[in-house]
Amino acid sequence: EVQLVESGGGLVKPGGSLRLSCAASGFTFSSYSMNWVRQAPGKGLEWVSSISSSSSYIYYADSVKGRFTISRDNAKNSLYLQMNSLRAEDTAVYYCARGSSGGNAFDIWGQGTMVTVSS
Amino acid sequence: EIVLTQSPGTLSLSPGERATLSCRASQSVSSSYLAWYQQKPGQAPRLLIYGASSRATGIPDRFSGSGSGTDFTLTISRLEPEDFAVYYCQQYGSSRYTFGQGTKLEIK
Numbered sequence: 001e002v003q004l005v006e007s008g009g010g011l012v013k014p015g016g017s018l019r020l021s022c023a024a025s026g027f028t029f030s031s032y033s034m035n036w037v038r039q040a041p042g043k044g045l046e047w048v049s050s051i052s053s054s055s056s057y058i059y060y061a062d063s064v065k066g067r068f069t070i071s072r073d074n075a076k077n078s079l080y081l082q083m084n085s086l087r088a089e090d091t092a093v094y095y096c097a098r099g100s101s102g103g104n105a106f107d108i109w110g111q112g113t114m115v116t117v118s119s
Numbered sequence: 120e121i122v123l124t125q126s127p128g129t130l131s132l133s134p135g136e137r138a139t140l141s142c143r144a145s146q147s148v149s150s151s152y153l154a155w156y157q158q159k160p161g162q163a164p165r166l167l168i169y170g171a172s173s174r175a176t177g178i179p180d181r182f183s184g185s186g187s188g189t190d191f192t193l194t195i196s197r198l199e200p201e202d203f204a205v206y207y208c209q210q211y212g213s214s215r216y217t218f219g220q221g222t223k224l225e226i227k
Contacts, residue, residue: 035216037164045156045164045207047216059214062120095163104211105154105169107176112163 002026002108004096009113016086016117022079022096022110030054030074033099035106036081038092038115046092049081050099064090086117121146123208123219131227138195140222142208147188152211155184155193158221159204167206168193200226 008020022034036048049070050059058070069082079096093114097106122145132138142153150171156164166175168184171191181196195202203226208219 044221045158045209045218047209047218050216057214061215100166100169102151102170104152105166105175105209106156106164107166107169109163109165 002098004098004108004110006094006096006110006113009094009115011116011118012086013119014087014117017082017084018086018115020081020083020094020096020113020115022081024077024079024098027098027108029072029077032101033057034070034072034079035097035099036070036079037095037097037106037109038090039095039112040089040092043092048094051079083115086115088117091115091117120215121148121210121212121217123210123217125206125208125219125222127222128220129223129225131225132198133227134198134200136198138193138198138202138224140193140195140206140224142186142191142193142219144189144191144210148191148210148212150187153184153186153191154209156207156209157202157204158207164207195224198224 003025005023035050051070067085071080093112095112096110098108100107124143126141153171155168158164172184183194205221
């Protein structure tokens with residue numbers, strides 16, 4: 001079964017850091033680009049970051065650039081999001097999502113992990 | 120940055136009716152990079168349509184996508200009870216993705 005499972009969410013104070021992980025199974029992880037998408041409570045979807053299959057290309061939304069770092073370990077079938085200098089507005093459910101073969105959509109999503117930034 | 124505007128914000132229809140959801144882009148979008156997602160409460164989004172008009176694996180044929188340039192449409196031909204959800208369009212361009220704000224499809 002193709003599956004993505006996020007972990008690492010929790011409660012953190014403003015200015016703090018958190019590292020999210022996404023474990024992939026059921027497909028050849030190293031062949032696909034991967035993405036992080038977030039959803040603030042009661043709000044819509046916001047793309048956060050993308051990384052190509054070999055980590056050659058990395059992109060960020062302006063809202064997280066310079067604070068968040070996406071990475072992957074193809075040997076461990078894992079995707080990561082290092083989040084630093086967290087703000088209240090980063091509070092959201094964070095989803096990892098697989099890029100489709102053509103890279104033009106996100107075809108597999110994890111169940112999400114909640115990040116709450118609050119003092 | 121390309122902004123996607125979805126309309127209506129909320130659509131109230133009955134099972135069996137036809138639903139037409141709109142996604143308008145602030146500038147031209149490649150049809151290859153326009154997708155639609157469905158999200159139910161408490162669940163992750165699910166890919167419905169990619170490349171503006173191609174159905175994702177396992178998506179029923181009552182879902183169809185169309186459009187080009189700046190105007191795209193998701194049509195659900197005959198609504199089933201499980202189709203009531205929030206729908207998002209998404210585009211890719213200039214090394215970034217953007218989502219529309221969503222259309223909530225509710226039971227009338």
